[in-house]
Amino acid sequence: MVPTSSKWVLGLFLVLAVAAVSEAQLSETFYRLKCPGGPAKVAETVKTWIARDKTLAPGLLRLHFHDCFVRGCDASVLLDGSNGEKFAAGNKNSLRGFNVIDDIKAKVEAICPGVVSCADILTLAARDATLLIGGSNWSVPLGRRDGIVTSKAEADANLPSFNANFATLRNAFSSKGLNVSDLVALSGSHTVGFASCGVMQGRLYGFNSTVKTDPALNSTFASTLKNLCKQGDFTTLIKMDLSKSVDTWDANYYSNVMNGRALFTSDDQLRRNSAGLSVVQSLRKSPSPFNRAFGAAMVKMGRIGVLTGTSGQIRKKCNVKN
Numbered sequence: 001m002v003p004t005s006s007k008w009v010l011g012l013f014l015v016l017a018v019a020a021v022s023e024a025q026l027s028e029t030f031y032r033l034k035c036p037g038g039p040a041k042v043a044e045t046v047k048t049w050i051a052r053d054k055t056l057a058p059g060l061l062r063l064h065f066h067d068c069f070v071r072g073c074d075a076s077v078l079l080d081g082s083n084g085e086k087f088a089a090g091n092k093n094s095l096r097g098f099n100v101i102d103d104i105k106a107k108v109e110a111i112c113p114g115v116v117s118c119a120d121i122l123t124l125a126a127r128d129a130t131l132l133i134g135g136s137n138w139s140v141p142l143g144r145r146d147g148i149v150t151s152k153a154e155a156d157a158n159l160p161s162f163n164a165n166f167a168t169l170r171n172a173f174s175s176k177g178l179n180v181s182d183l184v185a186l187s188g189s190h191t192v193g194f195a196s197c198g199v200m201q202g203r204l205y206g207f208n209s210t211v212k213t214d215p216a217l218n219s220t221f222a223s224t225l226k227n228l229c230k231q232g233d234f235t236t237l238i239k240m241d242l243s244k245s246v247d248t249w250d251a252n253y254y255s256n257v258m259n260g261r262a263l264f265t266s267d268d269q270l271r272r273n274s275a276g277l278s279v280v281q282s283l284r285k286s287p288s289p290f291n292r293a294f295g296a297a298m299v300k301m302g303r304i305g306v307l308t309g310t311s312g313q314i315r316k317k318c319n320v321k322n
C-alpha cells in the first residue's frame, strides 16, 4: 500500500515528466492552426528558386545539416557576426542558399508574422529541395524555435572534417544521437552537389610524406580528379558524383564508395569498418532502401538539440536575432 503523500508526489512527478516530454516534442501539425499556409509557402518558394538553379538543392540540404550539428537545429548557422558559424572552416566560402532562406522567410512573414521559425524553414526547405531533385518525401516534425547565439569555434569543433576517420565520424554522429546507419544514410546526400578542389588537394597531391596520392582512390578516378583539380587549385568546383553528367538523386554514392570513387576520406572510411560496410552494402543493393533510410535519418537529424515551447525566439529576419 503506497501512502497517500507518496501517491501525490508520484502523481506530481508524472505530470511534470509528461510536461517535459511534450515541451520537447515536435509535431507535423504544429502550424495547422498557427499558420496553415506556412509549410506550403516554403515549398512554393523553394520550387521557384530551384527551377532557376537546381544546384541550390544540395546547398539547402547541407545548410540544414550544418545547422543541426552546431547547437542543434536552431538556425544558428544563419546568424551574421564576424565570429559566427558562417566563418568556420567547413562553412566559409562553401555554404550556399542563405538568400533562398531569407526570401522564404520574407514570404512566410508576409502571411503569418512572427510565427514560423527560421529553424523550421531550414528543415522544410531541406526536405522540399530533396523532393525537387528526385528524392522521396518524408513528413517533417515542426515546432523548432530559433537560437540567438552563433559561434565559429563551436562549428569548428562540431562539424566533421572531410579527412575524418571512421571512429571520429561515428563519435561525431553518436554525440548527436545518430548511429552508424544514420551516418551512412545521410552521407548518401553526397550523390548530389559540388565540392571545391581545395578539399581534394591532400588526397591527390599530399597524402603523406612518401605517398603523394591516396591509395584508397581508384587509380583511374585519381587521374580524372587530377585533371579536374590541378595542384594548388583551391577554388574550382567539381561534382560530388562524377559518374554521371547531370546530378540525379540516387544510391549511386554507395557504389562510388565501394569503387574508391567517392571524393572524401570521410566517404571512403564508411567501408573501412564492418558496421559501416554492412550499411553501405545494404544501401547499395538495387532496389535500394536508401530513400526510406534517408528520410528517417533526416527526421532524426532534425530533432537534434531543438528549442521548443518558450525557449529561444521566432526571429523576424533569419540573419539577425530580434
Ligand code: HEM
Binding pocket: 055, 057, 058, 059, 061, 062, 065, 093, 094, 095, 096, 160, 161, 162, 163, 164, 169, 183, 186, 187, 189, 190, 192, 193, 194, 195, 196, 197, 199, 240, 264, 266
Ligand atoms: C559525414 C560527415 C560529412 C563530411 C565530412 C562532409 C563533408 C563535405 C564537404 C567537404 C563538402 C564539400 C564542400 C565544399 O567543398 O564546398 C560537402 C558537400 C555536401 N555535403 Fe557533406 N559531409 C558530411 C555529411 C553530410 C551530411 C550528413 C549531409 C546532409 C544530410 C551532407 C550534405 C552535403 C551536400 C548536399 C553537399 C553538396 C553541397 C553543395 O553542392 O553546395 N553532408 N560535404
Ligand SMILES: *[C@@H]1O[C@H](CO)[C@@H](O)[C@H](O)[C@H]1NC(C)=O
Binding pocket: 131, 137, 138, 139, 140
Ligand atoms: C510530403 O509529405 C508531407 C507530409 O506527409 C505532405 O504534407 C506534403 O504535401 C508532401 N509533399 C509532396 C510534394 O508530396
Ligand SMILES: *[C@@H]1O[C@H](CO)[C@@H](O)[C@H](O)[C@H]1NC(C)=O
Binding pocket: 179, 180, 181, 182, 300
Ligand atoms: C540506428 O537507429 C535506427 C532507428 O533510429 C535503427 O532502425 C537502426 O537499426 C539503428 N542502427 C544501428 C546500427 O544501430
Ligand SMILES: *[C@@H]1O[C@H](CO)[C@@H](O)[C@H](O)[C@H]1NC(C)=O
Binding pocket: 207, 208, 209, 210, 211, 215
Ligand atoms: C603513407 O601511406 C602509405 C599508404 O597508405 C603507407 O603504406 C605508408 O606507411 C605511409 N607513410 C607514412 C610516412 O605515413
Ligand SMILES: *[C@@H]1O[C@H](CO)[C@@H](O)[C@H](O)[C@H]1NC(C)=O
Binding pocket: 218, 219, 220, 258, 259, 260, 261
Ligand atoms: C575502379 O573503378 C572501376 C569503375 O567503377 C571499377 O570497375 C573497379 O573495380 C575500381 N577499382 C577498384 C580497385 O576499386
